[in-house]
Amino acid sequence: MDAQKLKSAVGERVRNYRISNSYTQADFAEKIHISINFLSEIENGKKGMSQETLYKLCEHFGLSADYILFGKEATVDASFPNRALDNTELKTLTDFLVSMRGVFSSE
Numbered sequence: 001m002d003a004q005k006l007k008s009a010v011g012e013r014v015r016n017y018r019i020s021n022s023y024t025q026a027d028f029a030e031k032i033h034i035s036i037n038f039l040s041e042i043e044n045g046k047k048g049m050s051q052e053t054l055y056k057l058c059e060h061f062g063l064s065a066d067y068i069l070f071g072k073e074a075t076v077d078a079s080f081p082n083r084a085l086d087n088t089e090l091k092t093l094t095d096f097l098v099s100m101r102g103v104f105s106s107e
Helices: 003-020 025-031 036-043 051-061 065-070 087-099
Strands: none
Touching: 003 036, 003 065, 025 036, 051 065
16 A cells, blocks of 8 residues: 555544544544644545654554554454463563663654
């Protein structure tokens, strides 16, 4: 998918979510700390969003990046064990996350 089609598809998903959940552009933009104009440009496929904006959108509204970017609904992998991490797994995950600090740029 080329960049323009991706921006248009992302914008359509953002707009559909916003409207189906009865948010005005002003309310929606305020919750993720962007301007109404920028939200409008995203929804109309004129602009893309940064990783930080995508993160805020997903975090605040409980959406997945897979849904916003690709239209994929969240699924549960039945083969993945539903259990707490043991100490070794937790340490490995913590070390990985610490090593990733600063990898992604912010706006």
